[in-house]
Amino acid sequence: MMRLAVIGAGRIGAVHAAAVAAHPAAQLVLVADPDVAAAARIAEPHGARWTGSVEEVFADPTIAAVIVGSPTRFHVEQIVAAVRAGKAVLVEKPVDLDLARVDECLATVGADAHRVMVGFNRRFDPGFAEVKRRVDTGEIGSLEQLTIISRDPQAAPAGYLVGSGGIFRDMTIHDFDMARFLLGDVVEVSAVGQNLDPEIAAIGDFDAAVVTLTGASGAVATIINSRHCATGYDQRLEAFGPLGSLEAGNHTATTVRFNGPGVSAAAGPYLDFFLERYAVAYRAELDHFLAAIGSGAAPSPTLVDGREALALAEAATVSARTGERVRLTPTTHVTTHASTREASS
Structure with missing residues (x-):
């Protein structure tokens, strides 16, 4: 025990x-x-x-x-x-x-x-984990495009957001890790931040963003984030390759669907909070952690994975503020280089 x-x-x-x-x-x-x-x-x-x-x-x-x-x-x-x-x-x-x-x-x-x-628990979500396994087996061929959609049902209180480090370090960081999990090393980051919520704009943060990551392989990931979503906690992923695509969709409380004269396959709302949506992932994450400790193996995601996701968040912040693409290099800090910028990788 x-x-x-x-x-x-x-x-x-x-x-x-x-x-x-x-x-x-x-x-x-x-x-x-x-x-x-x-x-x-x-x-x-x-x-x-x-x-x-x-x-x-x-x-x-x-x-x-x-x-x-x-x-x-x-x-x-x-x-x-x-x-x-x-x-x-x-x-x-x-x-x-x-x-x-x-x-x-x-x-x-x-x-x-x-x-x-x-604790990048989304790696342990059964749907996302299955997409990873099937990409790795070559079922869709070489991964060419990855799309990650992550929208919260509503923004956290401003008191929390002001100390969160911004949308890229607080929210998108999960998606940065997921992109690396599937894509491998990232060499370039481009980000656009949106100020649609005046309260969040007032604290100097974005309430929505679209990020493009270019992998060393040439594959490209697109991450779409928003701090609000009328349909609930929107969590989707698609991996695309020359032989097909794999999708992991949103979760509802049950699998029941209604079909009637005016509607087909009508479902209940998406699970509305991350604790419910990723409940299974949290348990699987703990399983992995305990198994690794017990066997003496190194658990994953590692501290280096945490560092690399934060490096992507830092690069996205720079890109969104400046409108420039950020190249990732083996340096330690973000530095300015003429019309491009470089960040640690």
């Missing part, structure tokens, strides 16, 4: 705590959050302890792994502390909002980076 702790008693911490508590090979031991009452609300129903000090997590030698679901600004220090304490780590995205801090994290954990998994 693997003994785990969860750091962070917010929405995502509650999801991870419940998943650990329900897993037959895991035991939720401790929930840590400066808001002790919030930690207690999550821990007590699962028979776990709670604390206001994250140091208690790192000091407990019986805890084998830590799930970091705290605010992003604490991720790097908590990753480093957990690894130094000999624990495996599953950290929520993004690793940090600053690429340089992620590079420092990688340098600090060094050879122990293989003990850190980044």
